[in-house]
Amino acid sequence: MYFIRSYGRRKNRQQKEISSDFLVKNLPSLDFKNYHLEIGFGNGEMLLNNSILNKEICYLGVDVYKNGINKVLKGIEKNQLKNLYIYEMDVRELLEKISEKFFSQIYIFFPDPWPKKKQKKRRLINESFAKILDKKLKISGKILFSSDHKDYFEDVLNIFKEYNYQINYIFRCLGKDAPFVLSRYGEKAQKKEILCNYFMGTKTC
16 A cells, blocks of 8 residues: 655655654553544654643654654653654554544644645545544544645645534644644744644534
């Protein structure tokens, strides 16, 4: 099966892989009431911050780039976290292993926008992938999405509106006013004074 690596921004040099009990291929047997998924976590700023602040929630991060994966694994070790697990694979491969109505929240922040018209088919979030996410999200679960590309943001927002998600808020700001911990790409947008777009939607049925 061929997957387009569309949820992380492209990078050049890759670091060597490091081993960790928290770099997994299958979900370990865990006893958490709530599971949150971050797709394409970059350097893991928000993933680590949330895991430190919310020890009662299990966080899963999925990405394909070793640079960010290694930084998060080091952060797990440094902070002695027991509620954060990392997957080095395409998110669609991971979701095939996950039961329906599993996640309480799913985060997708600053995925590659593939801005050219002929590149749009490479975008991660489209109607078919949104349908998969919807199946994996609990009733009243939340989708949080951000992009510094207005066209992509509006497309994703409309897709989830069509799935009858209640849009809790739409937030547009420069990076410094972001409602979440800034990622590497959020910081870049801030330095360039690019408007960032955020929304949170709740699954209603």
